[in-house]
Amino acid sequence: MVVTLPRSSADRRQTKYPIIDGDIHPTLKSPRALDKYFLTDEWRQYHQSIGGRGFTGTSVPRTYPNAARVDAYPPNGGPAGSDLDFMRLQLLDAWDMEYGILQPLMGAASVRNLEYGAALSSAINEWQIAEWLIPEPRLRSGLVVPYEDGPMSVAEIERRGSYPGFVQLMMAMRTSEPLGRPKYWPIYEAAEARGLPLGIHVGGGGGVPTSGAGWPSYYIEDHTGQSTAFHTQVSSFIFEGIFERFPKLKVVLIEGGFAWVPSLAWRMDAAWSKLRGEVPKLQRKPSEYFAEHFWLTTQPMEEPPVPHQFVQLLEQAPWLQDKLMFATDYPHWDFDAPDACLPDVELPDGFEEKLMVGNARKLYRLPARIERTHA
Amino acid sequence: MTVQPVTPPVARGHNFGQPVIDTDIHCTVPSAQALFPYLSAHWREYISTSAFKGPVDTPYPSGAPTSALDGTRPADGGPPGSSLQLIREQVLDAWSVEIGILNCSYSVDGIAAPDTAAAMASAVNDWLIAEWLDKEPRLRATMLVPTRVPEMAAKEIERVGGHPGIVQVMLPVVAQALYGQRRWWPLFEAIERHNLVASFQFGGASGFPMTSSGWPSHYVEEYVDMAQVFQSQLLSIVSEGLLDKFPTLRLAMIESGWSWLPGFFWRFDKVWKGLRRETPWVKMLPSEYVKERMRFSLQPLDLPRDPVIVQQIFEQLDSDTLLMFSTDYPHWHFDTPEEALPVGLTEAQRARILYDNAASFYGFS
Numbered sequence: 001m002v003v004t005l006p007r008s009s010a011d012r013r014q015t016k017y018p019i020i021d022g023d024i025h026p027t028l029k030s031p032r033a034l035d036k037y038f039l040t041d042e043w044r045q046y047h048q049s050i051g052g053r054g055f056t057g058t059s060v061p062r063t064y065p066n067a068a069r070v071d072a073y074p075p076n077g078g079p080a081g082s083d084l085d086f087m088r089l090q091l092l093d094a095w096d097m098e099y100g101i102l103q104p105l106m107g108a109a110s111v112r113n114l115e116y117g118a119a120l121s122s123a124i125n126e127w128q129i130a131e132w133l134i135p136e137p138r139l140r141s142g143l144v145v146p147y148e149d150g151p152m153s154v155a156e157i158e159r160r161g162s163y164p165g166f167v168q169l170m171m172a173m174r175t176s177e178p179l180g181r182p183k184y185w186p187i188y189e190a191a192e193a194r195g196l197p198l199g200i201h202v203g204g205g206g207g208v209p210t211s212g213a214g215w216p217s218y219y220i221e222d223h224t225g226q227s228t229a230f231h232t233q234v235s236s237f238i239f240e241g242i243f244e245r246f247p248k249l250k251v252v253l254i255e256g257g258f259a260w261v262p263s264l265a266w267r268m269d270a271a272w273s274k275l276r277g278e279v280p281k282l283q284r285k286p287s288e289y290f291a292e293h294f295w296l297t298t299q300p301m302e303e304p305p306v307p308h309q310f311v312q313l314l315e316q317a318p319w320l321q322d323k324l325m326f327a328t329d330y331p332h333w334d335f336d337a338p339d340a341c342l343p344d345v346e347l348p349d350g351f352e353e354k355l356m357v358g359n360a361r362k363l364y365r366l367p368a369r370i371e372r373t374h375a
Numbered sequence: 376m377t378v379q380p381v382t383p384p385v386a387r388g389h390n391f392g393q394p395v396i397d398t399d400i401h402c403t404v405p406s407a408q409a410l411f412p413y414l415s416a417h418w419r420e421y422i423s424t425s426a427f428k429g430p431v432d433t434p435y436p437s438g439a440p441t442s443a444l445d446g447t448r449p450a451d452g453g454p455p456g457s458s459l460q461l462i463r464e465q466v467l468d469a470w471s472v473e474i475g476i477l478n479c480s481y482s483v484d485g486i487a488a489p490d491t492a493a494a495m496a497s498a499v500n501d502w503l504i505a506e507w508l509d510k511e512p513r514l515r516a517t518m519l520v521p522t523r524v525p526e527m528a529a530k531e532i533e534r535v536g537g538h539p540g541i542v543q544v545m546l547p548v549v550a551q552a553l554y555g556q557r558r559w560w561p562l563f564e565a566i567e568r569h570n571l572v573a574s575f576q577f578g579g580a581s582g583f584p585m586t587s588s589g590w591p592s593h594y595v596e597e598y599v600d601m602a603q604v605f606q607s608q609l610l611s612i613v614s615e616g617l618l619d620k621f622p623t624l625r626l627a628m629i630e631s632g633w634s635w636l637p638g639f640f641w642r643f644d645k646v647w648k649g650l651r652r653e654t655p656w657v658k659m660l661p662s663e664y665v666k667e668r669m670r671f672s673l674q675p676l677d678l679p680r681d682p683v684i685v686q687q688i689f690e691q692l693d694s695d696t697l698l699m700f701s702t703d704y705p706h707w708h709f710d711t712p713e714e715a716l717p718v719g720l721t722e723a724q725r726a727r728i729l730y731d732n733a734a735s736f737y738g739f740s
Contacts, residue, residue: 063649063650063652063653173588174587174588175588175589176588176589177588177589177590178586178588178589178590178591178592178596179588180592181592206588206589208583208584208586208587208588208589209583209584209587210587211553211587211604211607211608211610211611212548212549212579212583212584212585212586212587212600212601212603212604212607213548213549213550213551213552213553213554213579213581213583213604213607213608213611214550214551214552214553214581214583215553216553216607216610216611216614217553217555217556217611217614217615218614218615218653218654219650219653220610220614220646220647220650220651220653220654221553221607221610221611221614223646223650224610224642224643224646225587225606225607225610227642228587228603228606228607229586229587229588229603231599231600231602231603232586232587232588232591232596232600232603233588235591235595235596235599235600236588236591236592236596239591239592239593239595239596239599240592240593257638257642259637259638259641259642260635260638260639260642262634262638263632263634263635263638263677263678264599264635266634266677266678266679267599267602267632267634267635267675267677268599270675270676270677270708271441271595271598271599272595273381274381274383274440274441274707275381275439275440275441275593275594275595275598276381276595277381277440278439278593278594278595279593279595300642300645300646302638302641302642302645303641303645304637304641304691305641305644305693306690309637309687309690309691312687312690312691313638315683315684315687316684316687333649334646334649
């Protein structure tokens with residue numbers, strides 16, 4: 001459903017439950033706005049001169065600049081998502097949000113110079129603290145780590161992982177190797193020890209084509225195909241035995257939708273029933289690890305043409321009711337509005353409240369806010 | 376910890392009380408020498424004296440439990456799928472198959488040298504015709520092409536695509552480029568002109584990683600992740616306008632799984648509504664292109680034996696024409712022959728899957 005965002009503070013939207021938004025994208029006010037947050041002059045100069053070099057020849061231009069909604073540009077002229085006051089007006093206040101979880105998309109681990117990626121991660125984290133988490137107590141975020149290198153990621157977790165505003169690690173989904181592979185294990189050990197879930201957001205880029213048959217030509221392929229890249233990561237985490245090695249590790253899959261969950265679970269179980277001799281570390285069916293260790297944010301919520309098929313999805317993987325977390329993806333073009341995202345159909349008892357607020361409170365250990373600004 | 380050995384069951388058939396069309400029977404080239412009658416003196420000499428003994432890649436490792444049912448190895452010691460006599464007994468007779476389509480996963484797409492790949496593809500096609508199609512009227516075959524060079528692939532279709540037993544062209548889904556892209560159009564032009572089906576199949580040896588995050592460690596991951604490569608191909612085929620460019624082209628997805636289709640439709644259709652100005656030649660919902668022009672082989676089922684869920688999936692697919700029966704012989708997908716079909720089908724669904732859908736899609740009368 002198409003929803004227009006508020007342009008004035010008088011425009012308040014009614015919601016049945018408090019909302020925790022699991023996916024909000026803050027952006028820099030200007031390209032140079034990050035410079036002052038670099039921890040050393042050496043890396044600041046590198047950032048100003050060379051900066052991020054990624055993987056050339058792989059770009060599919062987005063259909064909307066910065067993926068932003070046209071009504072999300074702040075009146076002061078900055079990019080969408082760059083003005084905290086306007087974000088409050090359009091999102092946090094308008095829907096009386098209890099909390100919002102930030103996902104800064106700056107590709108810190110998609111650069112080839114990983115030491116620069118580590119310096120960039122630190123700068124992004126300092127920027128998040130100074131410009132978002134301190135000024136706005138409703139915001140939380142993910143600690144950005146240069147996840148393509150285990151030890152550098154662990155160093156950043158040790159440096160800033162205890163800051164209370166960081167409720168998870170922030171990683172991206174397209175990596176240079178499947179995420180169950182041993183090079184990533186030091187990150188999981190540190191995350192598990194601190195009780196920080198891994199927040200894995202769509203996007204990223206590890207220098208390999210985004211499909212099993214090379215690079216696509218169009219943004220619609222890249223964008224729609226994002227959710228399929230999560231399938232690789234889920235099967236890698238599970239078949240590599242990550243949850244036997246790190247039994248308390250939690251993984252949040254952000255912005256990949258969830259209608260694919262039942263069929264992936266069935267496919268993994270069917271394959272494992274015959275091929276389990278290859279992965280003896282697994283003590284349980286793949287679907288059981290999936291149900292226990294993974295959370296998913298909803299946006300972009302799949303919209304079955306017949307509303308009750310949405311309920312069928314919840315019947316096919318009942319555990320989703322305790323693992324789905326609402327997200328808007330503000331200020332991006334495919335924003336899901338809290339009051340217009342669910343199908344017009346009777347949902348299981350208690351599900352909507354868990355989806356909107358309960359599951360995220362529990363996972364991120366966020367206390368319920370007593371006072372609501374409007375009800 | 377001890378791991379219970381997992382061993383495949385014995386190959387058995389089933390009488391459904393009606394003839395069936397089996398859209399996925401794997402036949403196997405036993406060795407490069409078996410192709411010598413179909414290779415020129417140059418290639419016979421080259422194979423005899425060089426390190427090249429045919430393609431080395433396979434989507435089905437010979438020791439994996441999924442690769443072969445018990446009892447499918449011929450008495451002469453050749454690999455499962457290499458004996459016409461066994462395929463007659465264990466598939467055609469055992470399942471009352473009226474028409475069976477042979478898929479030969481000889482990985483010519485993994486051969487980097489284009490002339491070698493073309494020679495081997497031609498040899499396999501002539502071998503299929505002489506040693507299978509000419510000897511057994513119930514069989515049809517998928518022809519191989521040297522996919523890395525689409526113009527050479529088109530030339531091979533000109534050479535043998537008119538044979539009445541050749542019904543489709545093998546396109547392994549893991550390829551060097553997505554099949555919707557324009558570089559492939561000469562190949563699809565030849566497929567459409569010969570009224571053949573473009574058959575996308577499990578596997579492929581492109582030299583590039585088969586996931587968007589590189590190479591997975593285990594075969595079980597490769598097996599699971601293959602479904603997403605099919606999904607990438609569907610995204611490409613629809614978004615590039617391949618089906619608009621070739622308005623009578625038909626595509627078969629073989630061994631892709633299909634229980635992922637409803638969620639894929641919902642997502643692709645939703646995104647298309649938001650992004651369609653990027654690909655203005657796409658005129659219908661993506662799911663409508665798939666339902667109109669593509670069909671899927673039944674195995675692997677990838678869904679529980681729960682009649683409620685099975686009917687939910689059929690309702691979500693909103694089509695009873697998409698699925699075509701397959702045994703996927705000699706691969707192991709089901710433990711008892713009754714499990715070859717989803718549980719709880721209606722009589723009409725059963726008949727369509729066993730026979731009608733494939734008959735009308737391939738034009739068998």
